[in-house]
Amino acid sequence: MLDDFTEVLKTALPLKQAPLVHCLTNAVTIETMANALLYIGAQPIMADYPPEFEDVCRITDSLLLNLGHLGPGAGNVLAPASHYAHQVQKPTLVDIVGISATQTRYDLAQKLFLDQPAVLKGNISELRAFTDLPSHGRGVDGSALDQGDANLIELAKALCLKAKADSTTTFMATGPVDLIVNGNQALVLENGVAQLDRFTGTGDVVGALTAALLGVGLNGWQASVCAITYFNLCGEQALHQLTPPFGEATFRLATLDQLSLLMTQPTWYQQLKGHFIEIA
Ligand SMILES: Nc1ncnc2c1ncn2[C@@H]1O[C@H](COP(=O)(O)OP(=O)(O)OP(=O)(O)O)[C@@H](O)[C@H]1O
Ligand SMILES: Cc1ncsc1CCO
Numbered sequence: 001m002l003d004d005f006t007e008v009l010k011t012a013l014p015l016k017q018a019p020l021v022h023c024l025t026n027a028v029t030i031e032t033m034a035n036a037l038l039y040i041g042a043q044p045i046m047a048d049y050p051p052e053f054e055d056v057c058r059i060t061d062s063l064l065l066n067l068g069h070l071g072p073g074a075g076n077v078l079a080p081a082s083h084y085a086h087q088v089q090k091p092t093l094v095d096i097v098g099i100s101a102t103q104t105r106y107d108l109a110q111k112l113f114l115d116q117p118a119v120l121k122g123n124i125s126e127l128r129a130f131t132d133l134p135s136h137g138r139g140v141d142g143s144a145l146d147q148g149d150a151n152l153i154e155l156a157k158a159l160c161l162k163a164k165a166d167s168t169t170t171f172m173a174t175g176p177v178d179l180i181v182n183g184n185q186a187l188v189l190e191n192g193v194a195q196l197d198r199f200t201g202t203g204d205v206v207g208a209l210t211a212a213l214l215g216v217g218l219n220g221w222q223a224s225v226c227a228i229t230y231f232n233l234c235g236e237q238a239l240h241q242l243t244p245p246f247g248e249a250t251f252r253l254a255t256l257d258q259l260s261l262l263m264t265q266p267t268w269y270q271q272l273k274g275h276f277i278e279i280a
């Protein structure tokens, strides 16, 4: 079954057309996100002024809502964008950054979920908070204490319940290993390197890549597997190419550089590592 995904990866990247992605995102990593989209051959538009939403929605292929840095009146920005996209069936990704930290983010995440985004993502600790499981998340960072096989199965089951029968949302929980849940299917992805946890915005970039892939017609499940695997292989390749000693900033740049390079290697997708887990 994992072979089906290698086929999706192989056909999805390089992109055959450039999706235009509407991003409502945080001020910390906004530039990294915009450039990451350009590096993979997509196009970003950052527009967070509600009167523009209708026009922007008309020209864009997907919507990304990132809760990372809520400004005054954020509820009046993210929720209307989400409702509008839902009405016109624009594929949407919600990144629930920091929801273990504040009640405001938790409430907003639950509200946005009601609009049935194609993908709802966060790190493993954020997804545990979203499903009301105990979470060791701190600020916007996930905790290794929320990893481990038993925790992953517990989270997969909670997400399954959360989704209910008619939901089409794919859930993505990132960390040292990543969990993807859709309906009663759960997949654990195993690519990546520990250094990806040492610069900010790695999860935000994975969200942007996923939104771009939704914009070219992949479903939530396919887009999630493809985005995580591609980004994590970029990290693996960066580490492989650097000669020690090197600092975190050098690793960050090398990883971002791989966003445009890795897909030019004809067999990049063969490095996908993962396995399905039983949650029935
Ligand atoms: N220890 C690790 N080993 C392998 N891959 C990792 C590790 N930590 C993170 N990653 C990868 O880095 C990406 C981002 O995951 P992470 O859980 O750190 O996101 P995040 O906490 O939302 O990040 P940010 O808040 O900085 O945007 C994912 O693709 C994940 O697989
Ligand atoms: C550090 C930080 N704080 C809010 S958003 C963000 C970037 C990671 O999402």
Ligand SMILES: [Mg+2]
Pocket: 095, 097, 122, 123, 140, 203, 204
């Ligand atoms: Mg994050």
